[in-house]
Amino acid sequence: MIQSHDDIQRFFDGIEIAMWILLIVCLAQLIYIKFGIGKELVNFVANLFEERGGTAISTWYAQGSYAVTTGRINGLKQETGFLAAQLLIVFIPYLLTRLKRSYSCERKKIEYKIWIPLILIIIILFQSGSTTAMLGLPIVLFLTIIIVVKSWKKVFAVVGGTILVLIISMIFSKSFSSTITRVVFDKFTFSNTSFAQRMGSAVTMMKIFVKSFGLGVGYNNGGHWSYILAPNFMRYNPEFNSYWPLSGDGFFAVLSVVTGWLAQFGIIFFGTVTYGIYR
Incomplete structure (x- = not known):
């Protein structure tokens, strides 16, 4: 029960600890998926803590863990979509609230304790490739821009510039275009x-x-x-x-x-x- 300022601080400390544990697990999975390093570590953590579904989906864990078997990040949840929901519902509001508070005051330095986990979560959401992540990611980015850029004209300029850069990158880079198509556009077709x-x-x-x-x-x-x-x-x-x-x-x-x-x-x-x- 929260009864004092110290209790509130301990609650926030608990969120921080849980968030960093989850991020470390996700980064270990991402490193394995991208570079093939750390399979034993990923499977070891998964066998101890990974939430798994029933026998109907046991094939997801045939090689020791969901991440190793499917090549997708799932944190400690039973599949990628649940991880995306956990990040978007639990940790993103906490980070955006802290970010808004820091930008409402006169700031003299960059809040690395906010920006580092926020950027890592955005990367993990994009790399997870789940439908939930692809729906939530634009909202997270837009809210972040609104908090940081206080003028609506600048907000629209930043959003428009970002979209323009993405379009140009897709036109001139086949690898980038194929990645965006696979991770984003292919998610929103009935074949998915x-x-x-x-x-x-x-x-x-x-x-x-x-x-x-x-x-x-x-x-x-x-x-x-x-x-x-x-x-x-x-x-x-x-x-x-x-x-x-x-x-x-x-x-x-x-x-x-x-x-x-x-x-x-x-x-x-x-x-x-x-x-x-x-x-």
């Missing part, structure tokens, strides 16, 4: 099963919401309608067929939070709660 599932879930939940506009279908009661209303681009990919039972009352993962709330609880409940929070 992960994106197809998420987009399909959002579309399905919206269809259910339209059919049950007022009160929704109730918590966790979307299985029947979800199976019927799932779009075709979602039905014919391995992730849907392998992990979601193809039955009228089967499990259907809600991968879109807002549309999931609307579908299950309807506009009356959702609207009332939203109004109560923001009034």
Whole structure:
């Protein structure tokens, strides 16, 4: 229980320690993936602390760890997407809050304790290549620019300049272009099963919401309608067929939070709660 300033400081110290432990683990995985160095260390840490899924996805760890087997960074989570969510939800807000505080005061030196982990997290998110990371990364970069560059004209200039540099780099560098295409653009096509599932879930939940506009279908009661209303681009990919039972009352993962709330609880409940929070 936090009862004093010292308790708050210890809480922040705990966040710092946890963040650096995770970053060191991720960097070790990145070094192995890029240079083939440290396989034994990566597997040793993974065997002790890595969160792993059920037997259905045991092949992800066949060579000792997720990172070694799949060639993707996962930290200590069971897969890359969960690592991205952990970084974006837990550590990025903490770092951006500290960054905003430092830039709201007169600063005489660069806050390396903020910038180093922030830059490392941005690199890890990009290298992870997960859909979650690719959706969250632009937001992180934009918020960072807003904090550092206080003038909106300068913000737009920086964002525009960055986009221009990326476009020029993609035009004149085939390797850079292929990297951006593989890590970013290929993530948002229906041939990517992960994106197809998420987009399909959002579309399905919206269809259910339209059919049950007022009160929704109730918590966790979307299985029947979800199976019927799932779009075709979602039905014919391995992730849907392998992990979601193809039955009228089967499990259907809600991968879109807002549309999931609307579908299950309807506009009356959702609207009332939203109004109560923001009034």
